Amino acid sequence: MSNHHNNGARASETEQMAQSQYLKVFVQRDYSEGTVVKFQTRFPPELEGKLDRQIFEGTITRLNSYFAEAEKATCSTYCEGCLACLTAYFIYICKETHYEKCLKKVSKFIAEQNERMYEPRGLKLTDPSMRGLRVLEISCLDRPPNV
Amino acid sequence: MTQGKITRKWEAFPGQNRFYCNGRLMTAPHSGVFLLTVFLITGTSALFFIFDCKYLAENVTVAIPIIGAVLFIFTMSSLLRTSLTDPGIIPRATNEEANYVEKQIEVTNSANSPTYRPPPRTKEVLVKGQTIKLKYCFTCKIFRPPRASHCSLCDNCVDRFDHHCPWVGNCVGRRNYRFFYMFIVSLAFLAVFIFACAIAHLILISKEDSRQFLDAVKESPPSIIVALICFFSVWSILGLAGFHTYLTTSNQTTNEDIKGSFTSKRGQESFNPYSQGNVCSNCFHILCGPLTPSLIDRRGLLTESYMAELARPITTEPVLPMKPYPIQNMNGPTHITMNANEMPGIYRQTTETTESNAGSVTHLVSSEQPLAIASTVHQMSLAQQQQYKSQPSLNLGRAHHAHHHHYHNVTSSSASAAGGSSPPPPPRVHKSQSLADNLNSEDLHLDAVVLGQQNKFVGSSRLDNDMTVQDRENSLLSANRLRLLQDTTMIESALDLDSLDDSSLGTNSQNGLMKVMV
Numbered sequence: 001m002s003n004h005h006n007n008g009a010r011a012s013e014t015e016q017m018a019q020s021q022y023l024k025v026f027v028q029r030d031y032s033e034g035t036v037v038k039f040q041t042r043f044p045p046e047l048e049g050k051l052d053r054q055i056f057e058g059t060i061t062r063l064n065s066y067f068a069e070a071e072k073a074t075c076s077t078y079c080e081g082c083l084a085c086l087t088a089y090f091i092y093i094c095k096e097t098h099y100e101k102c103l104k105k106v107s108k109f110i111a112e113q114n115e116r117m118y119e120p121r122g123l124k125l126t127d128p129s130m131r132g133l134r135v136l137e138i139s140c141l142d143r144p145p146n147v
Numbered sequence: 148m149t150q151g152k153i154t155r156k157w158e159a160f161p162g163q164n165r166f167y168c169n170g171r172l173m174t175a176p177h178s179g180v181f182l183l184t185v186f187l188i189t190g191t192s193a194l195f196f197i198f199d200c201k202y203l204a205e206n207v208t209v210a211i212p213i214i215g216a217v218l219f220i221f222t223m224s225s226l227l228r229t230s231l232t233d234p235g236i237i238p239r240a241t242n243e244e245a246n247y248v249e250k251q252i253e254v255t256n257s258a259n260s261p262t263y264r265p266p267p268r269t270k271e272v273l274v275k276g277q278t279i280k281l282k283y284c285f286t287c288k289i290f291r292p293p294r295a296s297h298c299s300l301c302d303n304c305v306d307r308f309d310h311h312c313p314w315v316g317n318c319v320g321r322r323n324y325r326f327f328y329m330f331i332v333s334l335a336f337l338a339v340f341i342f343a344c345a346i347a348h349l350i351l352i353s354k355e356d357s358r359q360f361l362d363a364v365k366e367s368p369p370s371i372i373v374a375l376i377c378f379f380s381v382w383s384i385l386g387l388a389g390f391h392t393y394l395t396t397s398n399q400t401t402n403e404d405i406k407g408s409f410t411s412k413r414g415q416e417s418f419n420p421y422s423q424g425n426v427c428s429n430c431f432h433i434l435c436g437p438l439t440p441s442l443i444d445r446r447g448l449l450t451e452s453y454m455a456e457l458a459r460p461i462t463t464e465p466v467l468p469m470k471p472y473p474i475q476n477m478n479g480p481t482h483i484t485m486n487a488n489e490m491p492g493i494y495r496q497t498t499e500t501t502e503s504n505a506g507s508v509t510h511l512v513s514s515e516q517p518l519a520i521a522s523t524v525h526q527m528s529l530a531q532q533q534q535y536k537s538q539p540s541l542n543l544g545r546a547h548h549a550h551h552h553h554y555h556n557v558t559s560s561s562a563s564a565a566g567g568s569s570p571p572p573p574p575r576v577h578k579s580q581s582l583a584d585n586l587n588s589e590d591l592h593l594d595a596v597v598l599g600q601q602n603k604f605v606g607s608s609r610l611d612n613d614m615t616v617q618d619r620e621n622s623l624l625s626a627n628r629l630r631l632l633q634d635t636t637m638i639e640s641a642l643d644l645d646s647l648d649d650s651s652l653g654t655n656s657q658n659g660l661m662k663v664m665v
């Protein structure tokens with residue numbers, strides 16, 4: 001095996017790999033409160049000048065509250081779980097879970113935010129459930145990928 | 148699939164899973180043992196319903212077949228749900244995300260020193276005040292979220308990974324742990340119930356005509372077969388149910404329990420940051436809490452853009468041959484590329500910087516000191532090597548280099564020799580010229596310790612060097628616990644120990660696949 005792998009090769013590889021159409025910024029998860037889905041509210045420096053901090057923080061806070069609601073341990077979610085268990089989990093075949101409903105709300109919220117806030121500024125949010133709830137992807141539609 | 152035209156996302160799924168019913172059902176690649184489980188449960192239950200139930204319903208009560216049927220349906224339903232649904236697979240990163248993460252870790256890197264260093268592959272986050280190390284998964288191109296682990300059999304990162312259970316033919320993770328637990332518990336009840344009924348049947352027969360017990364056995368041989376099967380299996384099932392009850396009440400995973408993630412080590416206080424506080428809320432949260440939907444959208448329509456996101460360029464990263472595990476040949480495909488030209492490229496974390504954001508302090512390990520000098524490493528630990536070899540169980544289970552932090556002192560001389568400028572020159576090796584011949588600058592980029600079969604000697608010494616006395620004690624303890632667990636439960640599991648975390652390094656993570664046999 002001859003793997004010629006030095007700095008030059010690595011750099012060109014990175015360039016080659018970044019053949020996306022737009023610059024994309026990824027907001028990472030915040031694990032400080034456990035494994036509950038929560039995104040970092042730190043403002044990504046790449047968006048400086050394109051987006052108000054308040055708008056960004058508002059979006060993230062709303063998003064986090066949706067996920068907090070989805071994973072909150074309330075009486076109704078526990079009842080749902082117990083009921084599913086009592087029906088030998090057959091209920092999951094026909095009934096939508098609380099979490100799924102919340103994810104739908106998130107999708108709706110993202111679409112609405114895109115329409116009202118982000119698309120006029122040349123930005124676009126991607127539904128985090130498309131990315132495994134791991135990151136919030138923000139695409140800059142008017143910027144090439146290379147910075 | 149048959150039309151030769153890809154339409155759904157599951158058909159392009161990058162893991163090793165198998166899909167059925169157009170993506171509605173999914174399971175792990177090798178389902179032989181799972182079919183055995185299904186056969187054993189249905190076979191035993193069928194014998195019980197045909198031969199024992201009829202007699203007992205007529206002579207005792209009709210409640211017996213009803214209870215039996217309810218238990219059987221519940222058990223099978225939980226079993227099928229465990230094995231045929233998504234265990235909580237974390238989708239792999241898109242190219243852009245992977246590049247972004249790569250850039251981020253390289254930025255923190257270059258800010259610190261003018262020389263090029265390989266970006267760090269671990270990241271520390273604070274979870275409720277407890278430091279948790281996130282490891283980078285080279286297959287999925289993500290920093291694994293807390294509690295997630297990469298299953299080497301299925302080739303996916305699984306959230307809240309418990310273990311890969313061949314008996315149910317799937318990983319057990321966040322999404323199917325409750326099904327798995329209910330399966331184990333209901334199976335324990337079912338086994339006890341069938342055993343009791345079969346014995347009762349035999350006793351009633353023998354009492355009826357006041358005959359010997361053996362005559363009753365002769366009259367109804369299926370009953371004794373059923374009773375024997377149940378008798379021998381019930382102990383391991385009860386053991387497993389007890390173990391998982393303990394795990395559930397303490398909100399731990401098998402993986403964390405065996406690694407001893409939350410036991411205090413080296414005088415550092417440690418607690419489980421994921422616990423809900425008390426036994427009851429832990430149980431409720433795990434067994435009845437909100438169920439995360441599957442995140443892999445396997446029934447979604449496959450679009451051009453999705454394909455573009457998925458398609459990875461041919462990576463020029465070196466394919467890393469894995470450390471030779473002694474038991475590797477025991478299972479499945481092992482594509483071990485042993486290479487005499489490759490030498491251990493070892494580097495250690497030396498310093499850490501703190502970058503704080505949004506409440507969570509993220510410690511990015513900012514520089515790793517390349518230490519591609521095998522000879523130095525090997526000299527240091529000849530004595531320890533002997534000691535290590537006397538613990539063969541460690542060799543298979545704990546060949547890890549998890550605790551990096553302790554070594555900058557010992558290796559500072561070699562580190563200064565190796566820490567060149569950018570691009571890194573071939574490291575200067577003073578002592579062992581033959582080893583140095585094999586070194587080239589590429590080694591400094593290697594993210595893992597690369598060991599060929601030929602370098603077993605060096606490899607074992609490295610292992611020693613990596614393990615402090617406490618680590619060794621811990622790993623011995625872990626090995627013992629693992630053995631105990633397997634002796635008592637007869638479960639064959641591919642647990643993701645630290646050593647296995649490295650298995651996801653290569654492009655083919657089956658390289659490091661390790662199964663611990665019963």
Ligand SMILES: [Zn+2]
Nearest residue numbers: 284287297304
């Ligand atoms: Zn992975």
Ligand SMILES: [Zn+2]
Nearest residue numbers: 298301311318
């Ligand atoms: Zn698995």
